[in-house]
Amino acid sequence: MARRNDHSREELQSMAIDAARAIISQEGIEGVSARKVAQKIGYTVGTLYQSFENIHDLVLHANAFTLSELLAELDVAAGASRDPQQRVLKIAETYLRFAEGHERQWAAVFRHSLPRGHIMPDWYQARVDALFALLENALRTLAPRRSRQSIQLASRTLWSSVHGICILHTGDKLFSDSIASPQALLQSLVKHYLHSWLNEGKSG
């Protein structure tokens, strides 16, 4: 049943984001619709659209929440290890654990596409940047003399590789049960990539 004026605009926004997050965690991003979110919070779709430009705007807010949760966990992981090489591995392992523990929310971040012509809002991009900054900082501690460009390239390579292991593992498509755990793949990746990347820095 539709309600009116029971909640402030901010309260309504927050309720709608919570509702979208609940739908994502139960059904995945494909289950989210304005009708379902409106129904869940007891307002009309029209009222919902006074707070969000469109359904993509709402999904971005739900996904931004997931990115903030992920960032918080990675921050703890990065802070927990004093050895900078171990720190990179801890970040990767925490990324995997987050993907396992919040599978549908995590997948929603990567499955959602903005319609053609829509530009990623700054507040969302800022969260993506913060995640990359965390990994770049860990690499900079390891190799303080490397150029910004080199550190960015290494951080993107490592992150997308870690992501590959995580997405195949959560989708049950790693085909490696009898060979190695996803953790063992992460270890092999981080160890070998960093070992050679750091040596290249020393010689060049």
Add this chain to the structure above:
Amino acid sequence: MARRNDHSREELQSMAIDAARAIISQEGIEGVSARKVAQKIGYTVGTLYQSFENIHDLVLHANAFTLSELLAELDVAAGASRDPQQRVLKIAETYLRFAEGHERQWAAVFRHSLPRGHIMPDWYQARVDALFALLENALRTLAPRRSRQSIQLASRTLWSSVHGICILHTGDKLFSDSIASPQALLQSLVKHYLHSWLNEGKSG
């Protein structure tokens, strides 16, 4: 309109697989249904289910076709390079090009899940194994003395890392436009991973 007895069982199977593949390439795996496939080939759903156990069986056949196409392209790539390290990079680059050129078919292989309790049929697993064998062979040429276990671990690590770069790139989620192309990430990954992995083999 439903037809009867116009085609042999084999012809009907092949038509249904083609129809499923066409739907996947137009709408993605989410668009495939028994009703749509039956309609496309002009038979009833009942007739379709005389050839396929269920819709998953049909999708697996369509995906197996994609895996065979991918294997054929990777085979050519692996054969085209005499330098074994270059060969691994060529395999990775061809995987990326295939993902770009057959985006929905490629994604369908990884988005499809068998229902709980269903076991992957042998004929499908054989295609997956053939893909891994190709990469394992390339690594074995590089490091003929490494154990089977070590080669399998390295091949799974490399493949899932390459996969991560490809899936983020095709989903427009690499967030690296201003930093590096997906090809540059593949190069960085393969170069550094192999460099350290091969050195580890020499010292141990």
